[in-house]
Amino acid sequence: MxxxxxxxxxxxxxxxxxxxxxxxxxxxxxxxxxxxxxxxxxxxxxxxxxxxxxxxxxxxxxxxxxxxxxxxxxxxxxxxxxxxxxxxxxxxxxxxxxxxxxxxxxxxxxxxxxxxxxxxxxxxxxxxxxxxxxxxxxxxxxxxxxxxxxxxxxxxxxxxxxxxxxxxxxxxxxxxxxxxxxxxxxxxxxxxxxxxGFPRAVINTFQLLKAGELSVFVLVFMIALMVAVLVAIVFMERGQRRIPIQYAKRMVGRKMYGGQTTHLPLRVNTAGVIPPIFASSILLFPATIANFSQVEWLNTFSNMFRPQTILYNVVFVGLIVFFCFFYTAIIFDPKQIADNIRKQGGFIPGIRPGAKTREYIDKVLTRITLWGSLYISAVCVLPMVMIAQFNVPFYFGGTSLLIVVGVAMDFMSQIESYLISRQYEGLVQKGRIKGRR
The missing domain is CATH 1.10.3370.10 (SecY subunit domain)
Structure with a gap:
């Protein structure tokens, strides 16, 4: 700010x-x-x-x-x-x-x-x-x-x-x-x-370094990787595909309206931080019960789904991809958007209004959601390799970084939107006062 x-x-x-x-x-x-x-x-x-x-x-x-x-x-x-x-x-x-x-x-x-x-x-x-x-x-x-x-x-x-x-x-x-x-x-x-938990994670990391369980080279590499992941998250969270919308000119009384060009922004990561949170919740529920139990087959199940295992990460990625598409479908309806564009006299250049517009928006949204889900999966799974190979604490994981950055960006954007809306209301009120005078 x-x-x-x-x-x-x-x-x-x-x-x-x-x-x-x-x-x-x-x-x-x-x-x-x-x-x-x-x-x-x-x-x-x-x-x-x-x-x-x-x-x-x-x-x-x-x-x-x-x-x-x-x-x-x-x-x-x-x-x-x-x-x-x-x-x-x-x-x-x-x-x-x-x-x-x-x-x-x-x-x-x-x-x-x-x-x-x-x-x-x-x-x-x-x-x-x-x-x-x-x-x-x-x-x-x-x-x-x-x-x-x-x-x-x-x-x-x-x-x-x-x-x-x-x-x-x-x-x-x-x-x-x-x-x-x-x-x-x-x-x-x-x-x-x-x-x-970040301060405790930093202290634990330096304790590992002091005990010789973590080398200086690995620590430098880990910090560089965190910075790179942080930059990638910010870049991708701001990424969007802008679909041009053209509004036809129309007469209302004696005035001409329309004719301007705008765009429909489609975020690469429409679902935000919800998919990794949902995926983690799904995996944690049965695994937690299994970890607290002494039943042999439940413990075997728990060992199969340790975060460092291939099976856990494969299922984790699958759930992230699923929830990316699922949650995007819930919060974004291409049919409703296409109907609103048609009712307002707008159209996408080269695309017929109505069903064709809906199909086009759905096609574009599907493509960028696929890339968004792969980006989230990479961010969440890559640090698991660091955990398995170098004993890095969980707090340096991609899921935690994604949640922290995503929530922080959403928090700041809401504050900025609030400030802008209040400034706009102030300008409108000043304009009304001047008009009365």
Missing amino acids: SMSGVENLARLPELKKKLLWTFFLLFIYRIGVHVPVPGVDSIALADFFESAKNTLFGLFDMFSGGGLRNLSIFALGIMPYISASIILQLLQVVSPELARMQKEEGAEGRKKITQYTRYGTVLITVIQGFGIAVGLENMTSPTGAPVVIDPGWAFRLMTVITLTAGTVFLMWLGEQMTERGIGNGISMIIFAGIVA
């Missing part, structure tokens, strides 16, 4: 209020991450996570903002809500009733779907919470110390209630942040959790 933007920020109390709400709610979230679940030996749990930092536990701990490492009330993070959202969006494709509710009932229909998502979040949290409680009872630190002080049904019930209440409160916190603050509350919570 430029200096003029900062000066304008000081003159806009409404924007300052939204920013204060955002930071205040994020502060509450970070406090909750350090409130532990009763009945757990925190030292034994910390020793266990230190030995499992580059496994699925480490990845899940990253998305929970360190809540799983502390087994806090926010240990499950916001991932159950994301899982419930995925299920509801998939059901809209196969359920005509949910699709009609989303499209035809407007705000009331979306309110009902949001309510169903909340119910699904509670159900998923109860299942995951019970699985974690049972798994913790069978878990020991590398020194052999039990993680749970007094195992039994009392501990399981307390853990399920605590984790469910924490996730529901976190879901409410995200909704309040979206309504009262700036940006998407759920994305901001994930963003805050990842950023909060």
Whole structure:
């Protein structure tokens, strides 16, 4: 943001209020991450996570903002809500009733779907919470110390209630942040959790360097790779395909309207950071249950889906590509866009209005979405090679960088849009005052 933007920020109390709400709610979230679940030996749990930092536990701990490492009330993070959202969006494709509710009932229909998502979040949290409680009872630190002080049904019930209440409160916190603050509350919570882990990741990296487990050459190469990935993310997130739109001239009364040329911008990455978050959520749900279980076939399944394995990365890429196309299809309807262009008297040069325009937009969108999905897959999978070869912490992974950069760019763009809209309103008001005079 430029200096003029900062000066304008000081003159806009409404924007300052939204920013204060955002930071205040994020502060509450970070406090909750350090409130532990009763009945757990925190030292034994910390020793266990230190030995499992580059496994699925480490990845899940990253998305929970360190809540799983502390087994806090926010240990499950916001991932159950994301899982419930995925299920509801998939059901809209196969359920005509949910699709009609989303499209035809407007705000009331979306309110009902949001309510169903909340119910699904509670159900998923109860299942995951019970699985974690049972798994913790069978878990020991590398020194052999039990993680749970007094195992039994009392501990399981307390853990399920605590984790469910924490996730529901976190879901409410995200909704309040979206309504009262700036940006998407759920994305901001994930963003805050990842950023909060960066200092610990830097310290761990230098400890590896000091212990001789990481060479200076590898560290320099890792930093250079991070800068390159960061530049690539910013470049691709700003990339778009502009389809020219020509509007025909038409008479309205005695005035001539139309005749101008504009464009329809199609982003290379229309889905944003949603695909890697959804894909990670899908992979983490069954793998987390398996990791907390002592059943042999579940543990075999968990070992097959370790982040460093080929199978995990192949499935991860497949899910990213799928969700890129799926989420783009949900938020961008070529038929609706083509109809709006035709109703406004516009057309794409060389393309007939109506069905041909829809087919052309859909064809272009499919092509750029393919490249966008490959770009996201490359960013998310490339650092996995670094983790497997050089023991790099998860916080330097491509998924975390993609989320941090994507959410930060969206946050800044919303602030700039807010500033521009308020400046425009100010100009309109000045024009009206001058006109009256």
